[in-house]
Amino acid sequence: MPDLPTLLFLSIFFPTIAAAGYAVSSRNLVHSVLFLVITFIGVAMSFILLQAEFAATVQILIYVGAVSVLVLFAIMLTRHITGILTRTFVEKWWAGIGIALLTFLFLGMAVFDDTRFSVLPYVTDFVGNNRKTIEPIGIALMTDYALPFETLGVLLTVALVGAIVLTRRMDEKETKTKGESK
Amino acid sequence: MWAVIAVVDDAVAKGFGNLVGELLGHPWAVLAFKIFISTVPILVLFPALMGLTTWVERKVLARIQNRIGPNRVGPFGLLQFVADGIKMLTKEDIVPRAADRVIHLIAPIVIVIPPFLVLSLLPFGKNMVASAPESGVLLFFSMSAVGTLAIFMAGWASRNKYSVLGAMRAVAQMISYELPLVLSAVPVLIVAGTLSMPEIVASQSGGLFNVSHWNIFTPWGVAGFLIFFVASLAEVNRSPFDLPEAESELVAGHLTEYSGFKYALFFLAEYLSAFAISGLGATLFLGGWNAPIVFGIQLLPGFVWFFVKMYSLILLMIWVRGTFPRLRVDQLMNFAWKFLIPLALLNIPVTVLYALVFEIVVRKVNAAVWVQSLTGRAAGWVIAGGVLIVCYHLLAHLTFGRKIKPRKYRYA
Numbered sequence: 001m002p003d004l005p006t007l008l009f010l011s012i013f014f015p016t017i018a019a020a021g022y023a024v025s026s027r028n029l030v031h032s033v034l035f036l037v038i039t040f041i042g043v044a045m046s047f048i049l050l051q052a053e054f055a056a057t058v059q060i061l062i063y064v065g066a067v068s069v070l071v072l073f074a075i076m077l078t079r080h081i082t083g084i085l086t087r088t089f090v091e092k093w094w095a096g097i098g099i100a101l102l103t104f105l106f107l108g109m110a111v112f113d114d115t116r117f118s119v120l121p122y123v124t125d126f127v128g129n130n131r132k133t134i135e136p137i138g139i140a141l142m143t144d145y146a147l148p149f150e151t152l153g154v155l156l157t158v159a160l161v162g163a164i165v166l167t168r169r170m171d172e173k174e175t176k177t178k179g180e181s182k
Numbered sequence: 183m184w185a186v187i188a189v190v191d192d193a194v195a196k197g198f199g200n201l202v203g204e205l206l207g208h209p210w211a212v213l214a215f216k217i218f219i220s221t222v223p224i225l226v227l228f229p230a231l232m233g234l235t236t237w238v239e240r241k242v243l244a245r246i247q248n249r250i251g252p253n254r255v256g257p258f259g260l261l262q263f264v265a266d267g268i269k270m271l272t273k274e275d276i277v278p279r280a281a282d283r284v285i286h287l288i289a290p291i292v293i294v295i296p297p298f299l300v301l302s303l304l305p306f307g308k309n310m311v312a313s314a315p316e317s318g319v320l321l322f323f324s325m326s327a328v329g330t331l332a333i334f335m336a337g338w339a340s341r342n343k344y345s346v347l348g349a350m351r352a353v354a355q356m357i358s359y360e361l362p363l364v365l366s367a368v369p370v371l372i373v374a375g376t377l378s379m380p381e382i383v384a385s386q387s388g389g390l391f392n393v394s395h396w397n398i399f400t401p402w403g404v405a406g407f408l409i410f411f412v413a414s415l416a417e418v419n420r421s422p423f424d425l426p427e428a429e430s431e432l433v434a435g436h437l438t439e440y441s442g443f444k445y446a447l448f449f450l451a452e453y454l455s456a457f458a459i460s461g462l463g464a465t466l467f468l469g470g471w472n473a474p475i476v477f478g479i480q481l482l483p484g485f486v487w488f489f490v491k492m493y494s495l496i497l498l499m500i501w502v503r504g505t506f507p508r509l510r511v512d513q514l515m516n517f518a519w520k521f522l523i524p525l526a527l528l529n530i531p532v533t534v535l536y537a538l539v540f541e542i543v544v545r546k547v548n549a550a551v552w553v554q555s556l557t558g559r560a561a562g563w564v565i566a567g568g569v570l571i572v573c574y575h576l577l578a579h580l581t582f583g584r585k586i587k588p589r590k591y592r593y594a
Binding site for chain 1: 330
């Protein structure tokens, strides 16, 4: 009989993996996105299980609340695919699987080769004491990692401005052609 | 009477769970009771309050529009919501033939989950909070973001052009207004130095009449609260931001193809999120369950004050609905991106400025403590408030340009 943490983990693990499988194989793109959302929620739940509360919250805020909606928007904007089934397999699907496996392998090596994984305090005693996790993250972001943090902020601002510039240029072109036709 | 209330408040403060735990003895029984006491009130009280609020809303709107409103079922029409509820339950559940049946079914279920989860994060009184995680406010925003997805599911699964249009409008609107909503809460988090809701409430207690530390009584608090309130109206799709279900353009938006109990669930979710966001507003800016005017003990228990504050915000929402016309889509987006978000962003440095001025003056002035804090406050108000007013007018000028003149109607 496995202990409670393991049971909890397994009850999150299997639905998450199943949803990920459906997300890849579903022929309806909107269904894929919704399965992807279930996967995101599963990942957030496993973060909670690891007492990484902040990571879980941000996972839901960014991936469930924003990224999935962005993907849905992109689907709705590209073409009218409501009801149209798409192909899920390309000819070189084995290459994709190979790359995915390699990536997983390297990530796994990085995590498992290191003895740190087994002694992560959050993993060893995850039930019980109410440890503060957000404050250290905030302090680290404002002191040790201030430069990367600010750089990311600048990068995102550039992306935002770029998006606005792109759409604006298209707008002007349209008005120009309209003017010419008149 | 005060003594009784003090005892009740104290018992709540100690936690009913522990009290009953001593009576029950077994730890599992304590756990079960704790789960019961923290979930059942939320699951029972808020839907009941929603029923009552539909009646209040119709009555108040009727009063504003010089009508009588519901007055047939029960005294003053009070039981109207029961009749409506029974009608909803007995109606035929219609699913369009082309609809995506599964998602059409799941959407109304998904949409009621986030409001309930979010309500469980609010501190209703001293120690009266179902769950108080460290990341409370952030978790609140992330949970309520899931509602966007449910509205999209509803609109898309209905396979109806009005539904899809309404859903797209709703998603665009909710994403746009989430930014000012979150940004307007940031100053509170900076000043309180925490994301946990009970700690934010605790940081606003004390001071003159137990009121002077409320965040609304600072220049950035006023600005933040106004931005928060406007953004929350848009976030819960209430008038004047009810474009997603604008009946003159889109039939009923994403609700077009829903009937019976599913429709009732959407309605329930809408009211629950209105309660939740008003509760958050009361927690962040209006001092949460802190009672104004305390003579040693509170006149009324904390949760009464919380509900009074929350419900005043609901009444304000109803008043706004009875007063303002609906916005156009372009006005909606311009207002969010060109006015509310810059103002909310500016409010953050202004908060820091206010805190600095307050600190400096308090240190400089050689006087009694309350005089010190009073002069600090006054100086902070003058400087930070001045900056805010200048920013407001500048932004309004930049965004809306020309002065708004009285409109001349040609055909009316």
